[in-house]
Amino acid sequence: MLNINTIVNYRKANNKSKTAWNIIxxxxxxxxxxxxxxxIDADGKICTDYQNIANAFNKYFTSLPHATSIINSASxxxxxxNASPLDYLKSSCxxxxxxxxxxxxxxxxxxxxxxxxxxxxxxxYNGISSKVLKISLPFIIxxxxxxxxxxxxxxxxIFPTRLKYSQVIPLKKK
Numbered sequence: 001m002l003n004i005n006t007i008v009n010y011r012k013a014n015n016k017s018k019t020a021w022n023i024i025x026x027x028x029x030x031x032x033x034x035x036x037x038x039x040i041d042a043d044g045k046i047c048t049d050y051q052n053i054a055n056a057f058n059k060y061f062t063s064l065p066h067a068t069s070i071i072n073s074a075s076x077x078x079x080x081x082n083a084s085p086l087d088y089l090k091s092s093c094x095x096x097x098x099x100x101x102x103x104x105x106x107x108x109x110x111x112x113x114x115x116x117x118x119x120x121x122x123x124x125y126n127g128i129s130s131k132v133l134k135i136s137l138p139f140i141i142x143x144x145x146x147x148x149x150x151x152x153x154x155x156x157x158i159f160p161t162r163l164k165y166s167q168v169i170p171l172k173k174k
Contacts, residue, residue: 006023010023037053039053040053040056040057042056042059043056102154104150104151104154105145105150105151105154106145107141107142107145110141110144110145110150111137111141114133114134114137115134115137117130117133117134118130119131119134124167125165125166125167149163
């Protein structure tokens with residue numbers, strides 16, 4: 001049950017979340033469970049020393065990739081030792097990938113995206129702010145949508161190299 005001391009202790013606590021969970025666990029009589037591993041059977045030997053237990057876990061988990069590749073090599077003709085990663089992927093992926101159908105971008109979509117930008121004076125690598133972009137939108141919407149970026153890129157599968165650049169500027173914390 002809760003008493004006045006519990007409430008006072010909660011109010012004085014530095015870590016209120018931890019104190020709240022301790023109170024909840026005491027009210028529901030939840031006991032803490034010790035998950036320490038005091039002994040382990042490693043290769044038929046009982047280990048009680050923490051260093052030997054850690055070494056047994058280390059040995060087990062570092063041997064898993066090798067054991068997994070041996071199991072997989074029985075079912076897959078190509079193993080990691082005799083093939084390139086690309087050959088391994090080709091042999092593993094037997095189902096064809098589904099096609100992606102992209103519909104052309106419309107003036108309306110580009111306009112809505114540009115209008116949703118906050119009108120700020122901050123600029124990207126190209127020196128154009130979102131405020132300038134919004135003002136010039138009626139004049140650049142056609143080349144932006146069809147010719148240069150959106151639809152032509154989708155049709156050809158080529159993204160303009162100049163738009164792959166980014167600018168990272170570290171900001172000093174206050």
